[in-house]
Amino acid sequence: MVNFIIDGKKIKAEKGTMVLEAARSNGIDIPTLCAHESVSRSGACRLCVVEAKKGKRAKIVTSCLYPVEEGIIIETNNERVMNVRRLVLQLLLARCPESDVIQDLAKQLGVDPQPRFTPDGDKGKCILCRSCIRVCEEVVGVSAIGFSCRGADKAIGTPFSEDSAVCIGCGACAFICPTGHIEMETTEETRKIWGRTFKMKSCAVCGRYFAPEDQLKYISKKTGVPMKELAVCTNCR
Amino acid sequence: MKKISTLDDLKSAGDKGMKSLFPRGVKIVVGMATSGIASGADKVYEALQSAIKKRKLPFTLTKTGSMGMDFIEPLVEVIEKDKPRVAYGKMTADKVPQLIGQIVKGAIDKIKPIYRVDEEDIIAKREKKHYLTGIVPEYLQDIPTMYEVPFYKKQVKIATRNCGIIDPESIEEYIARGGYLSLHKALTAMSAEGIIEDVIKSGLRGRGGGGFPTGTKWQSCRRAHGDIKYVICNGDEGDPGAYMDRSVMEGDPHSVIEGMIIGAYAVGAQEGYIYVRNEYPLAVANLTKAIADARSSCLLGKNILGTSFNFDIKISKGAGAFVCGESTALMASLEGKAGEPRAKYIHTVEHGLWDRPTNLNNVETWANVPVIISRGGKWFSEIGVPHSTGTKVFSLVGKINNIGLVEVPMGIPLKDIVYDIGGGIPGGKKFKAVQTGGPSGGCIPATMMNLSVDFDALWEAGSMMGSGGMIVMDEKTCMVDLARYFIEFLVSESCGKCTPCREGVRRMNDILHDICAGKGKVGDVEMLEAMAIGIKDGSLCALGGSAPNPVLSTIKYFRAEYDAHIKQKRCPAAVCRALIKYEISAKKCTGCTVCAKKCPSACISGVKKKAHKIDQTKCIKCGICMESCKFNAITVK
Numbered sequence: 001m002v003n004f005i006i007d008g009k010k011i012k013a014e015k016g017t018m019v020l021e022a023a024r025s026n027g028i029d030i031p032t033l034c035a036h037e038s039v040s041r042s043g044a045c046r047l048c049v050v051e052a053k054k055g056k057r058a059k060i061v062t063s064c065l066y067p068v069e070e071g072i073i074i075e076t077n078n079e080r081v082m083n084v085r086r087l088v089l090q091l092l093l094a095r096c097p098e099s100d101v102i103q104d105l106a107k108q109l110g111v112d113p114q115p116r117f118t119p120d121g122d123k124g125k126c127i128l129c130r131s132c133i134r135v136c137e138e139v140v141g142v143s144a145i146g147f148s149c150r151g152a153d154k155a156i157g158t159p160f161s162e163d164s165a166v167c168i169g170c171g172a173c174a175f176i177c178p179t180g181h182i183e184m185e186t187t188e189e190t191r192k193i194w195g196r197t198f199k200m201k202s203c204a205v206c207g208r209y210f211a212p213e214d215q216l217k218y219i220s221k222k223t224g225v226p227m228k229e230l231a232v233c234t235n236c237r
Numbered sequence: 238m239k240k241i242s243t244l245d246d247l248k249s250a251g252d253k254g255m256k257s258l259f260p261r262g263v264k265i266v267v268g269m270a271t272s273g274i275a276s277g278a279d280k281v282y283e284a285l286q287s288a289i290k291k292r293k294l295p296f297t298l299t300k301t302g303s304m305g306m307d308f309i310e311p312l313v314e315v316i317e318k319d320k321p322r323v324a325y326g327k328m329t330a331d332k333v334p335q336l337i338g339q340i341v342k343g344a345i346d347k348i349k350p351i352y353r354v355d356e357e358d359i360i361a362k363r364e365k366k367h368y369l370t371g372i373v374p375e376y377l378q379d380i381p382t383m384y385e386v387p388f389y390k391k392q393v394k395i396a397t398r399n400c401g402i403i404d405p406e407s408i409e410e411y412i413a414r415g416g417y418l419s420l421h422k423a424l425t426a427m428s429a430e431g432i433i434e435d436v437i438k439s440g441l442r443g444r445g446g447g448g449f450p451t452g453t454k455w456q457s458c459r460r461a462h463g464d465i466k467y468v469i470c471n472g473d474e475g476d477p478g479a480y481m482d483r484s485v486m487e488g489d490p491h492s493v494i495e496g497m498i499i500g501a502y503a504v505g506a507q508e509g510y511i512y513v514r515n516e517y518p519l520a521v522a523n524l525t526k527a528i529a530d531a532r533s534s535c536l537l538g539k540n541i542l543g544t545s546f547n548f549d550i551k552i553s554k555g556a557g558a559f560v561c562g563e564s565t566a567l568m569a570s571l572e573g574k575a576g577e578p579r580a581k582y583i584h585t586v587e588h589g590l591w592d593r594p595t596n597l598n599n600v601e602t603w604a605n606v607p608v609i610i611s612r613g614g615k616w617f618s619e620i621g622v623p624h625s626t627g628t629k630v631f632s633l634v635g636k637i638n639n640i641g642l643v644e645v646p647m648g649i650p651l652k653d654i655v656y657d658i659g660g661g662i663p664g665g666k667k668f669k670a671v672q673t674g675g676p677s678g679g680c681i682p683a684t685m686m687n688l689s690v691d692f693d694a695l696w697e698a699g700s701m702m703g704s705g706g707m708i709v710m711d712e713k714t715c716m717v718d719l720a721r722y723f724i725e726f727l728v729s730e731s732c733g734k735c736t737p738c739r740e741g742v743r744r745m746n747d748i749l750h751d752i753c754a755g756k757g758k759v760g761d762v763e764m765l766e767a768m769a770i771g772i773k774d775g776s777l778c779a780l781g782g783s784a785p786n787p788v789l790s791t792i793k794y795f796r797a798e799y800d801a802h803i804k805q806k807r808c809p810a811a812v813c814r815a816l817i818k819y820e821i822s823a824k825k826c827t828g829c830t831v832c833a834k835k836c837p838s839a840c841i842s843g844v845k846k847k848a849h850k851i852d853q854t855k856c857i858k859c860g861i862c863m864e865s866c867k868f869n870a871i872t873v874k
Contacts, residue, residue: 087771154733
């Protein structure tokens with residue numbers, strides 16, 4: 001076990017625990033946008049920064065990636081930390097003026113939009129946190145989406161923005177997206193995502209449309225469970 | 238190629254190298270680094286080749302890397318037995334017959350040499366090479382020696398010891414100057430720990446920018462757990478105006494390779510990579526040849542120098558992203574992923590390339606290693622200043638007379654580089670500042686001319702050593718425009734992973750553009766400073782963390798210029814187009830009509846032999862009129 005301090009509170013945690021988890025399991029809240037329990041971490045959004053003091057040196061670190069250390073003193077909301085968080089939120093507000101998630105978070109932390117930043121109109125609600133890419137790669141295992149370009153022009157999408165042949169329409173990307181940027185439209189029989197329309201399968205028992213056919217085929221192929229058994233929705237199984 | 242496995246093999250390869258370095262009869266060497274070729278050295282080479290052939294002269298003609306004096310390229314050196322080595326600058330194909338005539342005659346006619354070399358130190362071999370025997374021939378007596386020329390006087394060449402001397406394609410010439418002797422010493426007479434100890438003792442710090450102690454890094458990598466370890470050479474030099482590493486890779490590729498083999502032996506690696514940008518085709522070609530030659534001589538591969546040590550190097554060509562110079566982004570790129578950095582809380586010496594312990598150093602750092610092993614850490618540590626030992630290679634560019642590649646001892650005063658080596662500012666203009674460390678560094682104003690050029694002093698001044706680009710600016714440089722230029726570069730080179738760098742630097746860029754366009758608002762400077770703190774603290778990698786430096790340092794030293802732009806809507810250096818006005822003085826204008834004819838927007842009117850006038854509404858502020866006026870009648874404010 002490692003002993004350390006977060007916001008004045010003495011804390012013990014197992015070696016290898018990230019500061020974010022250690023704080024949260026002790027009732028200390030650190031705001032995040034890109035850290036999701038289902039996917040690996042990138043440290044891209046920078047909202048979860050905290051100050052870590054080791055001896056005389058104090059530095060800003062990313063709590064979602066920083067493993068706890070013996071004797072370290074963490075402060076999660078001092079002025080230096082808030083200065084970074086404020087800037088990050090103001091930058092995200094200007095990038096995604098439509099995002100209610102970012103607006104709510106800004107309100108919660110008492111951050112106002114910076115009038116000197118002209119709001120963008122072309123970035124949608126995407127903060128480039130890459131949770132969607134990671135869930136598609138690490139959990140689903142198809143890697144249908146990825147980045148194009150770099151810097152401010154960086155964007156999420158299918159390769160060359162063409163219809164993806166490997167996308168199974170599972171919607172995990174839309175589900176994990178913290179800001180609701182990824183558009184997915186599901187009617188009874190169809191689901192539209194990333195420009196493709198997927199045919200939905202109805203449950204053999206209750207008749208409810210419950211999953212895209214492509215997704216069921218993919219699961220069957222990957223797990224060896226015959227399609228017949230997958231034709232029943234989770235409620236009726 | 239003959240296998241080299243013993244000291245005797247090395248000696249006989251070295252003897253062969255000596256013969257090609259100093260053949261019987263006259264040898265003409267052309268500086269054929271990229272800088273030379275860009276100035277037309279290839280044409281000079283061809284002209285020499287055909288002239289020698291035509292006159293059936295028993296001359297040898299070879300190529301070499303950068304000699305350093307880029308301001309008088311193409312450079313040609315002539316070596317004759319028992320005579321000083323003689324260098325000629327600003328050669329052209331037209332001058333070739335004349336030069337050949339002079340050599341045949343043994344006299345100086347129209348083409349005057351720039352320096353002669355009577356003798357020189359072969360630093361890795363602890364020997365002196367005497368070119369001259371007896372007395373200096375009469376016709377060369379007025380020519381200064383290389384060490385008397387101000388450009389070279391204060392230079393000490395360690396990393397660039399062979400650049401501009403050997404043929405970079407010849408492994409024998411490299412060996413003739415002490416090459417691979419350090420490797421032999423390291424593998425046969427030193428333990429891995431002993432090598433690391435010597436490198437620690439040398440005080441060598443990473444030449445890529447951060448200045449991390451090299452020996453300490455090696456030690457951590459050696460101590461890291463894992464059977465498979467890697468060494469990497471970072472040749473992804475990407476700062477505007479920097480070409481030190483390119484010059485070393487082009488001019489002396491074996492120095493990098495030898496350094497890497499020694500490093501690999503010390504940390505326990507069996508595989509190495511050189512990551513070099515594909516925009517450096519000559520560096521890639523010379524490195525490829527050097528690796529192939531080293532491999533066929535058994536200096537790379539299995540059982541190096543007859544020991545049980547195995548090591549090989551592969552070249553990986555980068556697509557030219559600035560961010561791939563950052564170690565973790567470079568490793569991601571090597572793995573075939575997008576070049577994006579990751580948080581370094583877990584060090585790359587423990588979990589680097591493919592999650593294995595990896596030791597990464599930059600080109601110049603590796604090139605220093607063989608000399609440290611040959612001369613000892615103590616010898617190296619006595620050069621420079623206590624916490625910044627050895628030398629540093631700089632590419633001296635911008636508004637300076639002597640543009641070129643220079644290597645100076647650490648701790649040299651900045652003014653010595655600018656005035657003695659650099660020869661001052663052209664056109665009698667005033668020296669204003671130097672940008673060191675590229676876009677991640679900052680500017681050092683003229684008032685700090687006595688600053689010691691070392692890691693810590695530059696850091697304290699708000700800049701950094703960086704990889705060694707040194708851009709000199711004169712009074713005609715607008716510091717706000719300069720900050721805007723570097724920030725714009727960083728915007729286009731940001732990988733886009735983390736918010737502060739991707740979004741923050743672009744917003745800083747917007748503000749700087751506004752200021753340069755006369756749309757700056759009171760409070761903008763304070764806003765930039767506040768943003769800079771957030772970006773420095775909040776960015777994921779060191780490149781994001783250092784991105785605001787050009788803005789911060791120009792604000793620190795040239796705040797008045799920002800204020801002039803914002804409050805008075807005036808650009809004191811007369812650079813920012815939105816804020817300047819070209820005017821013709823009625824008193825001085827002779828009505829020669831040259832400016833009116835040259836003006837691309839036809840906004841200058843007037844009668845011949847009478848004063849002319851500029852229509853401000855049509856003027857595009859290109860400055861062509863001012864350049865074309867022979868009577869200094871046009872001013873810009």
